[in-house]
Amino acid sequence: MAGGASSPGRSVTSRALAVLDAFGPDSPRLTLTQIAERSRTPLSTAHRLVAELTDWGGLARRPDGRYEVGHKLWDLGLLAPVEAELRSVASPFLLDVHTATRDTVHLAVREGPTALYVERISGRESVPVVSTVGSRLPLHATGVGKVLLASAPDEVVEQVLRSLTRQTRHTVVDPRRLRRELAEVRRRGYARTAEEMSLGTHSVAVPVQVEGTTVVAAALGIVVPSSRRDVTRLAPVLQVAARGIGRQLARVRDFH
């Protein structure tokens, strides 16, 4: 008979983790077979691991038979101090911006060559959702992305410029033009996009600088339907809020 541990490969634990890795923003619901494929695990092994994880509460089975991330991982994930200080400081200011504009407000930080969205308040007019908390979007196609890129180290800029992926027909994919835009962002103090990430939306974003330093800790952005004509008028609103965040950050950090 067959069987027997044949592929030496990874450790037992890492196999279970590979199963979890199969889940992502683009694939929150998976069949067992899909999980097995994505984690490069034999079906029967995947079956057992998934069963154990489900039993634990890390995965859950839906009525339709597919699996999704379960309560336990939600609980655990909420414990992660991902930009915890920044978020707690910034949240009230995001609310202020939202109250003033009723649009979708974002807070993002740079994580390598991507923008990581750490906080978000949805607007009333539901603009197409491309960003949720936890999602990572390219730096060259979003407002917050351009702001973060404008203050990123040269090596990161070069890396990004080398692979400008097209998101819509309006995405800036010409390195020279993007470089020019970044210079403009630095000069003006805010960034704009027009349907560069998803059709139908424009965005404005500003840097959040820790007061008294030149450190850009995050980017604060707003997304509006492209029908709106007064987009750049929003920049001052964002700047006021960003200053507030930056000042508070400096205070909190002074305090240790």
Add this chain to the structure above:
Amino acid sequence: MAGGASSPGRSVTSRALAVLDAFGPDSPRLTLTQIAERSRTPLSTAHRLVAELTDWGGLARRPDGRYEVGHKLWDLGLLAPVEAELRSVASPFLLDVHTATRDTVHLAVREGPTALYVERISGRESVPVVSTVGSRLPLHATGVGKVLLASAPDEVVEQVLRSLTRQTRHTVVDPRRLRRELAEVRRRGYARTAEEMSLGTHSVAVPVQVEGTTVVAAALGIVVPSSRRDVTRLAPVLQVAARGIGRQLARVRDFH
């Protein structure tokens, strides 16, 4: 020599999961030794598992040497559809309440004999934080808890009444009195607490009923500093928002 797999116990995978289980709201930062104790795992085994998890990104080591939940688990946790429909429907209404009152607004559902907080907007005056998204609080000592308890099945009510833990000197620990309060909640349509969970705060909460049914899907609550005198005046504000949520829930569910 020593060694050798001696304790038959759990599966390999479940040991890694037990390590994760060591982390909780009350213990988000742990030393290796603490993890080993809490997961009932020999130190050397815990060491290896923690190293694997850290390597994967599920845990992270802090400068002080302790461990905390890492990015990977944050990413994964955000994928969990915990009350996703309710939250997406309710969020705008929470914002409305917050905009109108500037206080801390909560949305909670009942999970067994506890109230699970699924959404939260913090107020300006920072009231003592006892509830964060993901936390579970007793049903008898919070506003949203009383609302949820008032519509819970008898068996749950009995269970809760049997173990009324004291949180502050104002907590209602007399079953008879609580029962009376629950009746009053049902009659009036809202619940109140006065420094029953934490000193210095009062709260008001109302049920969120799916329109056209008697199903209480959640509870919507607000927490204010106890210096405030007009607390019950907030009930109508919450009720309007709760109706809105209930109506939208009914629509969404009709739509399948």
Add this chain to the structure above:
DNA sequence: CTCTCGCTCCCACTGGACGGAAGGACGACG
């Protein structure tokens, strides 16, 4: 200096993970 505490590393042993294969459930198609 010694003692404690917490972490890291080593390594012989063995019991539990591994995965191929067979069987089952369900639905679509002709």
Add this chain to the structure above:
DNA sequence: CGTCGTCCTTCCGTCCAGTGGGAGCGAGAG
């Protein structure tokens, strides 16, 4: 109604990877 396709579940002999006692190490306290 049989056949095929897809996906899930279960079984079981083999064997290797996980295990954990213990030694060693570095830091801090007394």
